[in-house]
Amino acid sequence: MPAAKPERHSAASHPATGTDIIVIGAGLAGLMAAVFAVEAGARVRLIAQGWGQQLVTPGWISVCDRAEDDVIAEVRGYAALHPEHPYGRAGDDAMVGGLERFRAATEAVGLSYELRRKDGHNMRLMTLLGGIQRVMLAPRGLAAGDLTDVRGPILLVGFAGWRDFFADLAAANLRRQGVDARALAIQLPDPDRYWDLWPGDLARQFDSALFRETVARQVAPHARDVERVGFPAVLGMDDHPRALDDLGGLIGRPVFEIPTLPESVPGVRLSNRLRRWLLRHGARVQIGHPVVRGVVEGRRCVGVEVQSLGHSTLFRADHVILATGGLYGGGIETDESGRVWEPLFGLPVMAPETESRAEWYYDDLLVERGHPIHRQAGLRVNTRLQPLDAAGEPVLDNVYAIGQMLAGFNPLTDGCAEGIALATAYKAVQTALELDE
Amino acid sequence: MMHTASDTVMSDHTLSLIELTAFTADHCVKCNICTSACPFAKVTPLFPGPKVVGPQWQRLRDPDAPSPDHSLDYCSSCGICTLVCPHGVKVMEINTQAKAKLVETHGLSLRNWFLARNELWGRLGTPLAPLANFALRNRLVRWAAEKVIGVSRRAPMPGWAGYTFRGWWQRQLRDHPRPEPVSDADRVVYFHGCSTNTYEPHIGKLAVAILEHIGLHVEVPPQTCCGLPAQSNGDFPGARRYAQTNIERLADYARRGIPIVGTAASCMTAIKGDYQHVLGLDGAEARLVAAHTYDFMEFVWKLHQEGRLPTDFHPIHQELPYHAPCQLKAHGFGRPALDVLSLIPGLKLWEIDADCCGIAGTYGFKVEKREISEAVGWPIAQQVQEAGAEVVVCDTETCRWQIQALTGGTAIHPVVLLAEAYGLSVDDYRPPVRADKRRAPAPTGVW
Ligand SMILES: Cc1cc2nc3c(=O)[nH]c(=O)nc-3n(C[C@H](O)[C@H](O)[C@H](O)COP(=O)(O)OP(=O)(O)OC[C@H]3O[C@@H](n4cnc5c(N)ncnc54)[C@H](O)[C@@H]3O)c2cc1C
Numbered sequence: 001m002p003a004a005k006p007e008r009h010s011a012a013s014h015p016a017t018g019t020d021i022i023v024i025g026a027g028l029a030g031l032m033a034a035v036f037a038v039e040a041g042a043r044v045r046l047i048a049q050g051w052g053q054q055l056v057t058p059g060w061i062s063v064c065d066r067a068e069d070d071v072i073a074e075v076r077g078y079a080a081l082h083p084e085h086p087y088g089r090a091g092d093d094a095m096v097g098g099l100e101r102f103r104a105a106t107e108a109v110g111l112s113y114e115l116r117r118k119d120g121h122n123m124r125l126m127t128l129l130g131g132i133q134r135v136m137l138a139p140r141g142l143a144a145g146d147l148t149d150v151r152g153p154i155l156l157v158g159f160a161g162w163r164d165f166f167a168d169l170a171a172a173n174l175r176r177q178g179v180d181a182r183a184l185a186i187q188l189p190d191p192d193r194y195w196d197l198w199p200g201d202l203a204r205q206f207d208s209a210l211f212r213e214t215v216a217r218q219v220a221p222h223a224r225d226v227e228r229v230g231f232p233a234v235l236g237m238d239d240h241p242r243a244l245d246d247l248g249g250l251i252g253r254p255v256f257e258i259p260t261l262p263e264s265v266p267g268v269r270l271s272n273r274l275r276r277w278l279l280r281h282g283a284r285v286q287i288g289h290p291v292v293r294g295v296v297e298g299r300r301c302v303g304v305e306v307q308s309l310g311h312s313t314l315f316r317a318d319h320v321i322l323a324t325g326g327l328y329g330g331g332i333e334t335d336e337s338g339r340v341w342e343p344l345f346g347l348p349v350m351a352p353e354t355e356s357r358a359e360w361y362y363d364d365l366l367v368e369r370g371h372p373i374h375r376q377a378g379l380r381v382n383t384r385l386q387p388l389d390a391a392g393e394p395v396l397d398n399v400y401a402i403g404q405m406l407a408g409f410n411p412l413t414d415g416c417a418e419g420i421a422l423a424t425a426y427k428a429v430q431t432a433l434e435l436d437e
Numbered sequence: 438m439m440h441t442a443s444d445t446v447m448s449d450h451t452l453s454l455i456e457l458t459a460f461t462a463d464h465c466v467k468c469n470i471c472t473s474a475c476p477f478a479k480v481t482p483l484f485p486g487p488k489v490v491g492p493q494w495q496r497l498r499d500p501d502a503p504s505p506d507h508s509l510d511y512c513s514s515c516g517i518c519t520l521v522c523p524h525g526v527k528v529m530e531i532n533t534q535a536k537a538k539l540v541e542t543h544g545l546s547l548r549n550w551f552l553a554r555n556e557l558w559g560r561l562g563t564p565l566a567p568l569a570n571f572a573l574r575n576r577l578v579r580w581a582a583e584k585v586i587g588v589s590r591r592a593p594m595p596g597w598a599g600y601t602f603r604g605w606w607q608r609q610l611r612d613h614p615r616p617e618p619v620s621d622a623d624r625v626v627y628f629h630g631c632s633t634n635t636y637e638p639h640i641g642k643l644a645v646a647i648l649e650h651i652g653l654h655v656e657v658p659p660q661t662c663c664g665l666p667a668q669s670n671g672d673f674p675g676a677r678r679y680a681q682t683n684i685e686r687l688a689d690y691a692r693r694g695i696p697i698v699g700t701a702a703s704c705m706t707a708i709k710g711d712y713q714h715v716l717g718l719d720g721a722e723a724r725l726v727a728a729h730t731y732d733f734m735e736f737v738w739k740l741h742q743e744g745r746l747p748t749d750f751h752p753i754h755q756e757l758p759y760h761a762p763c764q765l766k767a768h769g770f771g772r773p774a775l776d777v778l779s780l781i782p783g784l785k786l787w788e789i790d791a792d793c794c795g796i797a798g799t800y801g802f803k804v805e806k807r808e809i810s811e812a813v814g815w816p817i818a819q820q821v822q823e824a825g826a827e828v829v830v831c832d833t834e835t836c837r838w839q840i841q842a843l844t845g846g847t848a849i850h851p852v853v854l855l856a857e858a859y860g861l862s863v864d865d866y867r868p869p870v871r872a873d874k875r876r877a878p879a880p881t882g883v884w
């Protein structure tokens with residue numbers, strides 16, 4: 001990470017501020033906004049209708065996947081030229097600060113996220129099918145699979161009969177891209193005991209030392225002449241760091257993880273540990289009931305109403321951070337007539353200038369530049385991340401929009417969704433608590 | 438182009454709530470978020486988890502055919518799946534309806550019928566309390582109960598108090614008649630639930646003392662079991678009878694705008710939510726009652742927000758863990774017990790990171806499920822032990838019994854702390870946590 005290290009965000013330097021912050025949304029952006037706000041001394045209530053996308057995405061942190069050189073430098077350059085882009089809005093300090101605080105916060109709960117590349121470039125990590133994805137930051141297990149500096153052959157291990165990962169298919173695809181990859185399918189002990197094996201079920205098995213031994217015993221003979229050994233990302237749930245090290249030790253080679261189909265175990269580990277951290281630090285974590293409206297007096301939001309059983313419940317706050325996830329999180333809604341709206345505050349939403357909904361999409365599903373609706377539906381904000389009206393004026397003084405709620409990027413194709421989540425989560429907390437003034 | 442919420446068109450639907458439940462399965466994107474959160478699927482290979490038995494198998498359930506699966510029986514109806522689903526799928530509600538279908542087809546076992554009738558046993562046991570309590574504590578009796586009807590001998594069992602809360606309250610009114618309040622705005626209805634009535638009357642006595650300390654006129658109208666034990670055992674006809682009785686007895690208060698307040702968070706979940714969403718009783722009266730029903734701590738916090746709560750608290754110098762029961766999480770009102778108790782000087786509470794304690798109403802009483810139930814609750818015991826805490830705070834009774842069984846410590850309802858801080862006590866109960874009464878309480882500006 002480059003030298004520019006913002007100074008104003010260490011947890012210790014901020015005593016309790018007595019400020020109440022409500023964060024709406026428990027995706028990566030909302031979760032981290034809650035953590036950053038608690039660290040800064042605020043009283044935090046995290047409210048969400050269900051968990052966010054970190055439980056289904058690979059688990060790595062895309063900052064700018066297409067960057068060819070130093071990622072941070074490239075983002076800085078891009079943001080300077082595109083002030084309307086969320087990175088431009090949040091600013092350099094927030095991008096770097098968000099990443100640094102994220103690494104510190106995850107380290108504090110026993111998960112390390114590694115950069116691995118000393119030159120600040122993206123790593124090259126493999127996908128479930130043997131594709132290669134460039135990403136800047138990843139949990140230690142995934143980062144250990146960086147193919148940039150791979151020297152010898154790698155071994156991919158799958159479980160016989162497990163329908164979620166086919167090692168030979170992934171290895172064949174890697175070989176096509178010039179990586180010397182081999183495949184091995186091992187037997188799971190006692191496979192008939194289970195109804196079904198979701199990634200989480202396997203991960204909990206790997207928490208057991210005995211289970212790891214039976215796996216290692218099958219893998220070790222095939223690993224003698226390979227450089228590393230890759231497994232689906234199921235190497236431990238609660239005891240992941242130990243499972244990773246222990247398995248590597250038993251096999252005698254470094255092991256790495258490959259993202260799976262949902263649920264994403266790296267995402268579950270992160271969410272579980274941060275939830276426990278939040279609770280221990282006095283935050284309220286209320287997952288399950290949707291906020292149905294923001295309660296506004298003049299230009300201030302005084303609180304939010306949650307649809308609870310029997311009647312709605314009002315929660316008051318000094319600041320509200322809107323991290324409701326955009327089109328795919330429920331933070332922006334659409335209907336068959338082509339309307340696009342923000343349901344909680346009625347905030348003005350940018351949307352494609354098209355006659356009909358048909359023009360929201362191109363014919364080709366996987367078109368590289370992405371579909372118009374994905375790039376354009378979102379909230380326009382100022383550099384304080386306050387949503388703006390058509391005239392460019394903030395609509396509310398104490399509401400900040402972050403993550404995929406923001407217009408100006410395509411979270412599905414741009415390869416920067418997590419970086420933006422962290423940068424804007426960090427920036428919103430800084431703004432709300434006036435730490436950046 | 439800019440759009441705002443004022444353009445929004447609300448769509449009209451003609452299906453009832455309960456019919457809509459099954460259709461929420463169509464919103465499932467199979468993300469497995471619920472599977473990863475289900476506390477029960479995590480600990481047993483016998484249960485394939487919420488996504489599978491909920492939205493996935495819902496596609497195979499024909500309303501006119503018998504239910505195609507039995508693993509469903511391992512779902513505890515704790516509702517965590519519904520809470521974590523980002524797409525609004527009512528997974529637990531789908532499961533609970535499907536369980537009722539199983540019962541309809543196969544009938545209710547003697548054991549489940551027994552567990553579904555908490556209210557009956559509470560009443561029958563009271564006059565025989567010494568004998569009944571002896572039997573409950575007797576290993577031979579518990580062994581026989583496990584073998585003959587399948588109630589686990591390790592399950593935590595309450596003891597009968599030997600008198601009822603209702604009886605005590607009637608004596609109170611006879612001996613110390615309360616003046617009628619000037620207006621209905623000063624009235625509150627107390628819903629005690631079966632457990633407070635027969636096993637833990639001290640909770641009701643403390644609750645009433647607090648409400649009166651606040652300055653409210655308490656009424657305890659006739660009421661019956663909330664119906665939750667019957668509902669969660671799939672006995673919907675039984676549950677509906679209980680629910681209907683309560684709705685009839687409470688509706689008039691609701692019509693007058695009088696809040697109905699209860700100390701058993703799970704009973705309040707039933708009245709506020711399950712009557713409509715699970716049992717399908719969504720008539721005007723049921724909705725009116727739901728709208729005026731509050732969990733005790735929810736109500737107290739509301740009074741505080743309205744500036745109506747006295748804060749003349751003695752300090753309590755303690756740090757205590759708090760467990761938010763799954764049934765309480767289902768309310769969606771946050772953690773009012775933590776909010777209220779944080780007003781007491783010196784008292785520091787922290788929330789245990791656990792979705793469910795594992796007892797899930799009557800689930801953990803069943804012999805084939807006891808081990809699963811203990812595994813689900815284990816994270817609570819672990820965190821409590823790590824913190825070296827001896828007292829846990831928790832709003833529902835079965836949770837408290839389970840936590841006591843798991844930790845070997847004591848579990849108390851939040852009213853115990855609130856009453857203690859107010860300096861209120863009842864004759865037959867000594868709280869395990871004491872306030873510092875040497876100092877006069879902080880003066881209060883209200884009431
Ligand atoms: C995550 C996932 C991945 C899959 N991947 C693949 C794949 O890669 N390849 C593949 O071949 N298959 C795949 N499948 C399976 C495939 O999607 C299904 O087999 C297929 O959709 C079944 O079609 P259907 O029309 O029979 O039922 P469905 O698509 O399930 O439709 C059933 C319809 O009936 C409605 N309905 C049900 N009950 C009632 C009622 N009482 N009254 C009125 N309407 C009712 C439902 O609301 C729904 O609209 C996948 C399935 C899932 C869940």
Ligand code: SF4
Nearest residue numbers: 465466468469471522
């Ligand atoms: S029910 Fe909800 S959480 Fe579960 S798989 Fe379906 S969409 Fe995901």
Ligand code: SF4
Nearest residue numbers: 475512513515516518
């Ligand atoms: S109700 Fe509880 S036990 Fe049943 S599927 Fe949902 S989370 Fe699992």
Ligand code: SF4
Nearest residue numbers: 762763764794797836
């Ligand atoms: S008794 Fe435990 S199971 Fe019931 S509400 Fe308790 S957490 Fe859930």
